[in-house]
Amino acid sequence: MSVADNKELLRKAAQAFNNLGDRSGWYDFHAESVTAHGLGPAALDKTGMTNFYTALWAGFPDLTINIDELVGEGDDGVWRVTASGTHHGPFQGVPATGKSVTFGAHYTFRFQNGKIVERWSTIDRLSLLVQ
Numbered sequence: 597m598s599v600a601d602n603k604e605l606l607r608k609a610a611q612a613f614n615n616l617g618d619r620s621g622w623y624d625f626h627a628e629s630v631t632a633h634g635l636g637p638a639a640l641d642k643t644g645m646t647n648f649y650t651a652l653w654a655g656f657p658d659l660t661i662n663i664d665e666l667v668g669e670g671d672d673g674v675w676r677v678t679a680s681g682t683h684h685g686p687f688q689g690v691p692a693t694g695k696s697v698t699f700g701a702h703y704t705f706r707f708q709n710g711k712i713v714e715r716w717s718t719i720d721r722l723s724l725l726v727q
Contacts (some may be wrong), residue, residue, distance in 0.1 A: 599668040602707045604671055606666060609712075614660040619653060627711035634717035655687025656697070664700075673705045697727040 597605075605625060612621035623646060625634075632645040641650060653659060659681030666675045680698040681689075699720045707712040 597707060597710055599670070599673075601710070602671070602673045602705075603668050603711065605707070605712075606675055606705065607663065610661055610663055610675075610677070616658060616660075619649070622649065626715075627708065627713045630712055631714045632717070633715065634719070640695050647649055647712055651687060655683060655690075655692070656681035656683045657684055661701075671707050673707065674702065676700065676702050677706075695727060697724055699723040699727070 605693045606707060609622060609625040612625065613619060615621060623642070626645065628642055630642050630645065632640040632642075632648075635645060637647045659679055661677040661679045664676045664678055666673070678698060678700055680696065682696050685692050685721070700723070701717060701719040703718075704716045705712045
């Protein structure tokens with residue numbers, strides 16, 4: 597696939613992430629063999645990644661992302677996003693606060709055959725915790 601195709605795939609993935617009624621489409625953009633770095637202390641497989649997002653969306657059911665920047669080269673794509681939502685449920689041991697949060701994140705994706713096969717996440721966790 598071309599760089600333009602990969603960037604369009606990420607735009608559609610963001611739409612799926614933001615579909616509050618049914619976020620399951622987010623997973624369809626990831627290969628079954630995906631390796632997700634940066635969501636926990638060790639790399640996660642697709643099941644681990646799914647568990648992470650299930651917990652994230654339970655804690656922040658209205659969480660959405662906005663793509664602030666999107667670049668690509670070869671089989672790689674990078675986005676810088678701003679996430680915002682409300683902490684309505686427990687997440688990673690922190691009980692619900694009812695507070696609105698906004699935080700940034702950078703993701704690097706590697707594509708193969710129209711799917712994300714490897715990804716690296718850098719989330720501004722300090723900003724999230726402070727809020």
